[in-house]
Amino acid sequence: MLVAPSILSADFGYLARDVEAICEGGCDLVHVDVMDGHFVPNLTIGPVVVEAVAKAATKPLDIHLMVENSSFFIDLFAPLKPGYISFHIEEEKHPHRLIQKIRALGIKPAITLNPHTPPEAIEFLLEDLDMVLLMSVNPGFGGQKFIPSVIEKAKRLKAMIEKRNPDCLIEVDGGVNDVNVKELEAVGVDVVVAGSFVYKHPEGIGKAISLLK
Numbered sequence: 783m784l785v786a787p788s789i790l791s792a793d794f795g796y797l798a799r800d801v802e803a804i805c806e807g808g809c810d811l812v813h814v815d816v817m818d819g820h821f822v823p824n825l826t827i828g829p830v831v832v833e834a835v836a837k838a839a840t841k842p843l844d845i846h847l848m849v850e851n852s853s854f855f856i857d858l859f860a861p862l863k864p865g866y867i868s869f870h871i872e873e874e875k876h877p878h879r880l881i882q883k884i885r886a887l888g889i890k891p892a893i894t895l896n897p898h899t900p901p902e903a904i905e906f907l908l909e910d911l912d913m914v915l916l917m918s919v920n921p922g923f924g925g926q927k928f929i930p931s932v933i934e935k936a937k938r939l940k941a942m943i944e945k946r947n948p949d950c951l952i953e954v955d956g957g958v959n960d961v962n963v964k965e966l967e968a969v970g971v972d973v974v975v976a977g978s979f980v981y982k983h984p985e986g987i988g989k990a991i992s993l994l995k
């Protein structure tokens with residue numbers, strides 16, 4: 783299992799330290815939650831702060847856009863050379879075009895699905911994607927409860943991926959812990975995002991990451 787800790791649960795007063803801690807703790811990607819106060823009822827960070835994250839990180843950034851007008855934000859973050867950028871299918875009228883735009887910038891394109899969105903919504907985009915991000919909470923906040931229907935959704939998505947693009951990864955984000963990660967692994971999920979589980983684990987960040995792996 784690949785692990786992408788969400789820095790939303792970091793101490794932003796010590797952001798560089800907390801980014802270094804997950805990289806030294808063995809994470810695979812650094813998950814960055816970008817919220818605009820419109821698509822979701824919360825507001826987080828822009829390119830100025832994410833540039834500091836990129837400097838501290840020794841693993842690729844996984845930028846999760848929770849915004850209206852994803853195209854505008856892709857232009858803002860592209861100079862930081864993230865590994866992945868994902869945008870929400872629910873806000874984009876021309877997702878196929880946006881995928882091509884991300885790839886042309888040298889970044890791996892991913893699409894995110896809210897809890898209510900069926901995997902069939904992106905079936906005909908799969909061959910152009912490097913990753914699909916399934917939300918297992920409503921986007922906007924860390925520390926929420928895992929929504930179990932994502933297991934069935936991941937299973938259905940996995941069958942579609944095997945048929946159309948076996949290289950495409952499945953990532954799950956929200957309320958992930960060392961118990962539900964086993965169910966996610968069993969249905970073929972490749973990457974888990976975890977914020978509070980990693981940053982607030984009583985035995986420390988490295989231990990939390992190794993439990994998820």
Ligand code: DX5
Binds near residue numbers: 920957
């Ligand atoms: C929610 C974010 C998640 C969240 C994960 O909108 O996309 O990345 O911070 O945090 P936990 O693991 O605490 O649910």
Ligand code: ZN
Binds near residue numbers: 788813814
């Ligand atoms: Zn996220």
